[in-house]
Amino acid sequence: MNNDSSSRITAALRQWISSAAPGARLPSTRQLVAEHQASPVTVQKALQSLAAQELIESWPGVGTFVRAVRTARPSDYGWQTAALRSPSSPLPSSSSTMRSVPGDAIWLHSGYPDRELLPERLVRAALARAARGDAALSRPPAAGMPELQQWFARELGQATPVGVTPPTPNDVIVLPGSQSGLSSIFRALVGSGQPMLIESPSYWGAILAAAQTGVRLVPVPTGPDGPDPAEVDRAFAETGARAFYVQPNYANPTGTQWAAERGAEILDVARLHGAFLVEDDWAHDFGITSDPVPLATRDDSGHVVYIRSLTKSVSTAIRIAAVIARGPARERILGQRAAESMYVSGLLQAAALDVVTQPGWQTHLRSLRQQLQSRRDLLATSIGEHVPQAHIDHLPRGGLNLWVRLPDGTDLPRLARDCEDAGVIIAAGTEWFPAEPTGAFIRLNFSGPNPGAYPDGARVIGDALARQEG
Structure with a gap:
């Protein structure tokens, strides 16, 4: 019953607020109790609901008022252009390997190992x-x-x-x-x-x-x-x-x-x-x-x-x-x-x-070696099967990444976008070159989450690459 009464009072006050001017003062709690024949607790619950919706604001000892609508004004930071001047040297943007991506995506871009490898x-x-x-x-x-x-x-x-x-x-x-x-x-x-x-x-x-x-x-x-x-x-x-x-x-x-x-x-x-x-x-x-x-x-x-x-x-x-x-x-x-x-x-x-x-540290490292090997081999095999145009110069004997060469002329930004649209996140190799890239490369991390999805990820890369060649 109290919930129904509170909802009824909230609806009535919302209607009153819609026609009131910003800053208008609401009736006191005592007045609302008498008007709606409800308990003070029920009235307070209705007011709390309206405050949570940012329709009213209370000032202790003063009263409760209709909240004024505050329009967001665009901030002007133009003055900083003159204060900062040109940068002393152009800085590279943050690496794509640091991006946070949706949990259901296939992560092949990250520079960090998955939690299950820690x-x-x-x-x-x-x-x-x-x-x-x-x-x-x-x-x-x-x-x-x-x-x-x-x-x-x-x-x-x-x-x-x-x-x-x-x-x-x-x-x-x-x-x-x-x-x-x-x-x-x-x-x-x-x-x-x-x-x-x-x-x-x-x-x-x-x-x-x-x-x-x-x-x-x-x-x-x-x-x-x-x-x-x-x-x-x-x-x-x-x-x-x-x-x-x-x-x-x-x-x-x-x-x-x-x-x-x-x-x-x-x-x-x-x-x-x-x-x-x-x-x-x-x-x-x-x-x-x-x-x-x-x-x-x-x-x-x-x-x-x-x-x-x-x-x-x-x-x-x-x-x-x-x-x-x-x-x-x-x-x-x-x-x-x-x-x-x-x-x-x-x-x-x-x-x-x-x-x-801890004694468990060496045990962990031995297990980690086996896990990385199975992940590396699965990803390399998947690339070989689904991306026949790709070339892996050598299978790394350690680390977390495969360095994959793609055909010359591959549009890497487009490839990365097409793969991401299909739920696969890759890292274009351009950011690892201190000068002009010497070819079209991608870096694929084999220590990310859900290694069972590596074949699907490789298939997406192969399909996106085939569309460029077609």
Whole structure:
């Protein structure tokens, strides 16, 4: 009965409001109780319903009024054009790999592994323990928690051969994810307006970080075994560059793993030119049919500045990475980090350390290797069956991606739109080139959700490509 009465009063008041002027005062609760012969609770319920619909507004101690209709006025930000002027350098737009898409789509674009590939149980337990500990309320040292510094140094040191001095914990700087670390490293080691060599194609985030810091990129072509040392030598000599950004293990986007001899040759070239190799070991935990061997394990003279990230392998919510650098380079990078963020969350550092030191971590990595292999093989087989025009130069031995070459002349923006209209999200390869693309490529991630849909996704790509050719 009360609900019926409340609805009846709400309808009557709505009709009264429709003919009243904005700002008109409603009768008091006492008047409404007498007029509608209802209880005060019923009247209040009707008023609350009208307030939720934004038809009335109440002012305590003053009364209840018909809400004025506020028309949205377009904001004028024209003044900012004069204040900002032209950007110092054009910045690439955010990567398509960062897009959020409908849950029912087939995700082949993302740069992150699906939740089912993460150590969820370990992460949740680690965060709970970290929240109960001192890390939840204390400020860690600027270079990172000593225990986490020690773990990163030990990880690299265990792979360092006899005769090469392993890194120490003091060589380690903990980062809030590797992306911000790249910006700090580029500023510290290269500087605005100065050249830096980079493989082509290469990680879009490094291209973005270089643009943000004003670093001038010099592309060096790379192949299935890595870049040609003679090309690297010539690029250093011609440009005077003092740094080369590289991904020797499971490069993003190609999946390339440098041959051991190739890595040694390029390290010799860097030594010859007195230059740094900025080694991004982003996929260290994603070996499939091989194990990563960082270049940094062969260098103890400070030529290799090594970055290792845990963000993708532990959890995207725990953005923790580290840079290992020796000598004055380490101090310059730490100075840049202090200017950008005084320290990295102790809570996240403690949680990351907890996860990677649990016995279950190694068990998880062994299982992850098997899962990535089955996903990679399924996607590669599906592309071979449904996209016969495509060419996969090599099957990556690690990482998360397939680098797929399409016929010359393929309209990549149109292909991406047509695939998305059919519920398949792909990433056009253009954003991984620091200069003009050398062909029509797409990067397909095999660590996204619902791998059972890979054959359907490949079929959509093949159909969209066939329509272009037809």
